[in-house]
Amino acid sequence: MNDAPVILSVEGLSKNFGGIQAIDSVDLDIRKGEIVALIGPNGAGKTTFFNCLTGIYTPSSGDVYLSNPESGKKTRLNGKKPNKITEIGMARTFQNIRLFPTMSALENVMIGRHCRTNALILGAIFRGPATRREEEGIVDSSYQLLKKVGLHKQVNEQARNLSYGAQRRLEIGRALATEPFLLLLDEPAAGMNPKETEALVALIRQICEEGHSILLIEHDMKLVMSLSDRIVVMDYGKKIAQGTPEEVRSNPAVIKAYLGEDVDA
Amino acid sequence: MFPVKELKRSALISLWFAFLTFPILVVKVDPLERIVQWRWSNMFYIAIGSFVLSILAKVYMIRKERRDARKKETAATEPFAQRIIREPRFLYPLAIACLIFGVSFPFLFSVYQTNIMTTALMYVVLGLGLNIVVGVAGLLDLGYVAFYAVGAYSYALLNLHFDLGFWLVLPLGGLLAAFLGILLGFPVLRLRGDYLAIVTLGFGEIIRLILENWSEFSQGPSGIANIPRPGLFGIDISFGGGITYIYYLVLLLVIFTIFVVNRLQNSRLGRAWLALREDEIACQAMGIDKTKTKLIAFSLGAFWAGLVGVIFAAKTTFVNPASFTFLESAIILSIVVLGGMGSIVGVIIGALILILLPEYLRALSEYRMLAFGAVLVIMMVFKPNGIVSTVRRSYRFKGHAEIEGDSHE
C-alpha cells in the first residue's frame, strides 16, 4: 500500500480569516487507493480544509499539489478556481447538501458530466451527430452512475423530493460523474439511519475498489474505524495525530481532544 | 356575506388614499398667475375607487385561500396553460395554427395592423433574447436596450459612412452587440445579482448618453434619418410592400429564435445555465466555468438584441437616442417576467400583451403608461411566477438509453 504514488500532497497549509487561524500548517499525503478519514470536534477546521483544497477558499500559506496517478502530472492547486480543480480530477460533496433542487436526479448527475464533454453554442443549435452522440453518452453514463448509487428508480424525481440519505448518495453520484481520481466526502453519513449507513459503507468501498481514492470527513466513529486505512485528527485548526485506526484510537492526544467524551458514542 | 369588519377596513383604506392623493391630485397651482385650483371631484373618485378595489382585492384573497385549501386536498393539478404546453398533441396543432395565422396576417389585416404586429414580433425576439440571460441563466440585465441600440446604430452608421447594405449589417450588428456584451460581461459578471442589475443599468445609460452627446459620431439627439429599408436582391419595394416584407422578415426571425432558444435550453449549455441559477458553488464544484458560461449567455442575449436593433433601424428608417431609454429595457424585462421566466410560450404571450394592448388602447393614450406600471405591480403581486409559470423542462428517462426531451415549447 505504501508504495502507491502520492496523489494529494498538502504542505503546511494555513488559512486565517481576519485574526482567526482556522487552519494552522497542516500536512497531509494521500496515496492512490487509500481511504483517509479526517476527524475532529466541531469547529476543528475540517470543512475549511476541504474548501482550501477545492479552491473555494485560497490558502493563506502552504501548498497543495494534486498528481494524476495515470499520467503522473503534478499540479499546484493554490489559487486555482474550483472548476479547474474538478477538471484536474478532484471532486467533492458538501456537508450541507448542495444539489440542484428543481432538477431531476438524472439531470443532477448530467451536470457532473459537464467538464468531461464539449458541445457549445453551435453544437447545441445544429445538434450534429457528434453532439447527439455526446448527449447520448452523457445520459447513458449518468444513468449508470445513478444505478451505482442506487437511485435509478428515482431517475426522474426532482432532487428536492428525494429523502435525505438519497440526496447524499446523489451528491456522491454527481461527484463521480466528473471522473475524479480523488473524491472528497464531507460528512456523507450525516442524518442517515444505520441501514443507510451500512449501504453507504459498501458504496464507498466499491468506489475505492474501482480506483478512486477517498478523503472523508465524518463524525460516525463506527464508519470511520471500519472504513479508513488511515485517520487524520484535527483540533483547533491543527493536525494533532494521524495513523491507522488502532493507532489513533489509543493516541492520548486524540482521546483528550476528542474521543475522550465520545469514544463509545 | 361580507363582514362589517372588512367594510370598516375598506372605509379606512379609502380615507387613507383620499389623504394620500390630496396634494397632488386635488390641488393644482399656477405659480405665475397665482391661481389655486381645487379639484375636489378627484378626491371623491379616489375614495370611491379605492373602497371598491380594496373590497375586490379582499374577495379575491378569500377565494384564493379557499382554492388553495381545496388544492391541498386534491393533489395539485397542473394549470391548464402548462398542460397544453407539455402535451405535444395539443402544442403542435396550436403552434401550426399560430404559424398559419402569422403567415396570413398581412393578407387579413391592413398595413397599419401589420406594422403594429411587426413591432410586437420584434419584442417577442427581444424578449426571447433577454430570456436567455434573465430567465434561463438568471442574470438580471437592466441595460439590455444598450445592445439593441448598438444594433440599430450599427446599421445607421455603417450605411451612412460605408454604404453597407442591410443583409451585410444584420449579422454584423448582432456580432458587434455580442462583442460588446463580452467586453462588458467580462468584468461585471462576477458581481452578485443586484449589483449586476445596477451596473448593466448604468451601462445602458452610458451608451444612450454617449449617443446623445457625441454628435460627431452619432449626430446627437436629432438622430440619423433616411436609413434605407432592406431590399430584396436589389429590388426596391413600395412603402406598403416594404412593411409586409419586414413583417415576414421578423416572423422568420421569431421562428429562428424559438428554434435556437429551444435547442439551447435542451443542451449541455442550457443545463449548465439552469444549474448555475440554482447553485453557483455546486456548479463550480462540478467543473463548470462560471464566468465563461455566464458570458456565453450574456453575449448570446446581446446578439439577439443587436439583430433586432438592425431591423428596427431598417423598419423605422430613423434612429435617435430617445428610442433607447431605460423604459425600453424595463418593458423588455417585464415581457420576460410577465410571461414567466424561462418559458418560451410565456415570453411570446407576454410580448403580445404588453406591446399590443397599449397599441390598441390608444384611445386611452394618456393613461397607457400609468396602466402599464399598475399592471406590472398587480401581476407581480397576484401572479409572481408569470402567466405561464416556468415548466421545469427535464429529461424524462424512459428505459435504457432511450430518452426524450419531453418539452418542446
Add this chain to the structure above:
Amino acid sequence: MDYFIELFFSGLTRGSIYALIALGYTMVYGIIGLINFAHGEIYMIGAFTAFIVATVLSIYGFPLLAIVVIAGVAAAVWSSAYGVTIERLAYRPLRQAPRLAPLISAIGMSIFLQNYVLLAQTSDFIRFPELIPEFAFMEPVAHIVGSSDMVILVTTAIVMIGLTCLIKYTKIGKAMRATAQDKTMAVLVGINVDRVISATFVIGSALAAIGGMLIASHIGQINFYIGFIAGIKAFTAAVLGGIGSIPGAVLGSMILGLTESFATGYVSSDYEDVFAFSLLVLILIFKPSGLLGKAEIQKV
C-alpha cells in the same frame, strides 16, 4: 483657486442631496434586500408636494419662514405616506416571491408614480419658488458658496447626526439594526418586523422628501421625471459606499457629488452622468463590496 473652491462646494451640495436619497436606498436594501426602484419617485413626490404647499401658502400670503417649515413638514409627511403605502401594496405581498418579482414590482411602481404625477399635475418643467433667501452674512463669499448651498449642507449635516442618533440609541433604531442582520432571529426575539420595515420606509422617504425640496429650491425647477436620474445616482452612491452601510452612503454620495462637480467643471458638462456611471462600474469591478461595505465570506 476660487473656481476650485466653487466646484468643491457645489460638489458637496450635490453630494448632500444624493446622500439624503441614498440613505433611503441603503436602509431599505439593508433591511429587505430590495432595490427600491420607486425611491427616486418618492423624492420627486416630495419636491412636488413642497412646491404645491409652498405656492398655495405664498398665494395666501404666509411669511417665508412659515412657508418653508410647513412645506418641508408636508413634503416629509406625504412622502412618508407614499413610501409606506408602496411598501404595503407592492413589496410586502412579495416577500416570499422569486427574487426578481419585487424588483419588477418596484419598476412598475416607479413608472406608475411618474405618470400619476404627470397626469395629475403637468408634464412641463415648473418653476419652483425660491424658499431660501440670499443671506446678508454670506455676501463676502457669495461668489463661491451660495446661500442655498450653505443651507443644504447644514441641513444635511443636522439630518445625518439626527439619523445616526436614531439608529444608535433609540429602540426602533436597535430593532432596525437587528432586523438588518437577521430577520428570522429578529422575529424570534419579539421584534415586529413589519413595523420596523414600515419605519424604515418612513425615515427613508422623509429624508428623500427633504432632499427633494432643497434641491428643487436650489435649482429652481422640477418635473415628473427628476426622480429617475436622481434615484439611479443616489443608488450609485449607496453602492459606492457599500450598500447597507449608512456612513458608506454618505461617503459615497460625497465622492460622487465631488467627482461630478469637478468633472463637469474641468472636462465637460455633457458627460456628467457618464462620469457617475463609469465611477460606479469601476468601483464595482475593483471593490464590489463598496468602500465601507463588508466583504461577505461565503459559507459552504
